[in-house]
Amino acid sequence: xxxxxxxxxxxxxxxxxxxxxxxxxxxxxxxxxxxxxxxxxxxxxxxxxxxxxxxxxxxxxxxxxxxxxxxxxxxxxxxxxxxxxxxxxxxxxxxxxxxxxxxxxxxxxxxxxxxxxxxxxxxxxxxxxxxxxxxxxxxxxxxxxxxxxxxxxxxxxxxxxxxxxxxxxxxxxxxxxxxxxxxxxxxxxxxxxxxxxxxxxxxxxxxxxxxxxxxxxxxxxxxxxxxxxxxxxxxxxxxxxxxxxxxxxxxxxxxxxxxxxxxxxxxxxxxxxxxxxxxxxxxxxxxxxxxxxxxxxxxxxxxxxxxxxxxxxxxxxxxxxxxxxxxxxxxxxx
Numbered sequence: 001x002x003x004x005x006x007x008x009x010x011x012x013x014x015x016x017x018x019x020x021x022x023x024x025x026x027x028x029x030x031x032x033x034x035x036x037x038x039x040x041x042x043x044x045x046x047x048x049x050x051x052x053x054x055x056x057x058x059x060x061x062x063x064x065x066x067x068x069x070x071x072x073x074x075x076x077x078x079x080x081x082x083x084x085x086x087x088x089x090x091x092x093x094x095x096x097x098x099x100x101x102x103x104x105x106x107x108x109x110x111x112x113x114x115x116x117x118x119x120x121x122x123x124x125x126x127x128x129x130x131x132x133x134x135x136x137x138x139x140x141x142x143x144x145x146x147x148x149x150x151x152x153x154x155x156x157x158x159x160x161x162x163x164x165x166x167x168x169x170x171x172x173x174x175x176x177x178x179x180x181x182x183x184x185x186x187x188x189x190x191x192x193x194x195x196x197x198x199x200x201x202x203x204x205x206x207x208x209x210x211x212x213x214x215x216x217x218x219x220x221x222x223x224x225x226x227x228x229x230x231x232x233x234x235x236x237x238x239x240x241x242x243x244x245x246x247x248x249x250x251x252x253x254x255x256x257x258x259x260x261x262x263x264x265x266x267x268x269x270x271x272x273x274x275x276x277x278x279x280x281x282x283x284x285x286x287x288x289x290x291x292x293x294x295x296x297x298x299x300x301x302x303x304x305x306x307x308x309x310x311x312x313x314x315x316x317x318x319x320x321x322x323x324x325x326x327x328x329x330x331x332x333x334x
Contacts, residue, residue, distance in 0.1 A: 031291035032082030060097035182295040191288035196245035199318040
């Protein structure tokens, strides 16, 4: 594990050099430089991070003469922030520039023949368009970040180490590009469960309560299963269904093992005050154990909902589940 400070300092130096070349007045802020990351990941995301910072300077922050510039925003600001969120490390590059402009991106897409004439993309499609290989809104090459934004290259580099690249933007209010990286290894206090003949680990930080209940307490409501508890009505999900495992007719239909889990509310991942609870049905709760987790590198992007793997005391391998993402992925598919 190495400090991220040198990587962040390189990114800031690159940003300041780009600001001088483009004659823009930009301040740079760094938050979270004390955090550490596995050296392999630190080395791998150095260039993508620099590219995002230079991109924010060149494409995000407008000059004082440009009409999109707000009068009260005298200087540009690029903020590089690193946070640790559960089993992930997040690096965010945020600018207070003009944001991603759907109209500008739509015009460029029309000229490239990607979309039909007179088509105006919404923000979601606009964001995906800028990740298209070779896409650019510039008519000539820039001395700072080239002719195109190159976000497809950045995205590929991040995914190669098992991470993902996210972006959010508001026109006229800036953009945030976020690199989310899994922990390469680390100790995790986990709840061990069995499902479909295999062992899985759940982060204890998500587990609120473990109980065995009478199966009849699970009710049907509008096509979904619910459980009435002291905390209100909880939606019920079955781990076998989340993992695509077949139902086991030999499992007792009288009693079921329930794990009540709590996550950040969907759509508000950074708001610690907005929580949602889910009752997860498993075949069996084996117990609690501290395990050493390793991520799956570039392969992890193929299996959403799998945070890593660990070797148990008996030599078998268990997958570590990212339950919030697993549940959200199933909900999206349905």
